[in-house]
Each structure stands twice: as C-alpha cells, then as structure tokens.
Amino acid sequence: MENNDKPLSTDLPKISEKEFDEVIKLAIKTYGKEAQTQMLFEEMAELQNALCKLARNRGTADQVCEEIADVMIMCLQMAQIYGSKRVEQWANRKMLRLKDRLKHDTSTEAQG
Ligand SMILES: [Mg+2]
Numbered sequence: 001m002e003n004n005d006k007p008l009s010t011d012l013p014k015i016s017e018k019e020f021d022e023v024i025k026l027a028i029k030t031y032g033k034e035a036q037t038q039m040l041f042e043e044m045a046e047l048q049n050a051l052c053k054l055a056r057n058r059g060t061a062d063q064v065c066e067e068i069a070d071v072m073i074m075c076l077q078m079a080q081i082y083g084s085k086r087v088e089q090w091a092n093r094k095m096l097r098l099k100d101r102l103k104h105d106t107s108t109e110a111q112g
Contacts (some may be wrong), residue, residue, distance in 0.1 A: 024076050033081050040074035047071050 015023070028036055047067035053059030079087040 024073075024080050028077055028080060036074065036077050036081075040071070040078060043067065043070040043074050 031039075047064070047070070050059055050064045050067040054061065054064055
C-alpha cells in the first residue's frame, strides 16, 4: 500500500465550509435531483469497483480514497435534497447505537 499521508497537490487551495455548501447547493440547482441521484449510483459503482480492484491487488488505496470522496460528495447532495438536519439526527442515533454495541461486543470478547 502506498503512502496516503502526502497531500495530492500543494498548489490547490482548501475550499472553505461556506464554499463547500454553496457548491453542493449549486450542483443540485444546476443538474437537478434526478441527474444527481443517477450520479450517486455511478459513484457508488466506481467505489465498489475500486475496492474490488484493491482486493485483487489491481488497484491502489488512493483510488479507493478518490472514490470515497466522490460518494461522500454525492451523499452530501442527497442530504441537502432530503434534509441535512434529519440525516445528522439519524447519523447521531446510529453512531450511539454502534457505540453501545461495541461496548457490549468488546466486553464479551474480553471475557471469551
Ligand atoms: Mg468517481
């Protein structure tokens, strides 16, 4: 596996949180909900492909990272469409549930 700690390019500016949100909203406004939903499907397939290639030693972790970023960007657009606050609430609920399960599973594992 290669070194993923090095930045892709030092000449790229870091996008601000405000700009990030504006681009997410503009993408939806420009291309529409249906097109962006289709794009999410494509990006999920690309991530699946990158993970499969990595498992067969035909790809790199960096390619996986790139596709994770694409899927995250599309998911953020979906959240914007369907309700970012609601997604945040669901994510919080699910993380708390995972935390509880891990507490249980790590304690039973320690006993076993
Ligand atoms: Mg992609």
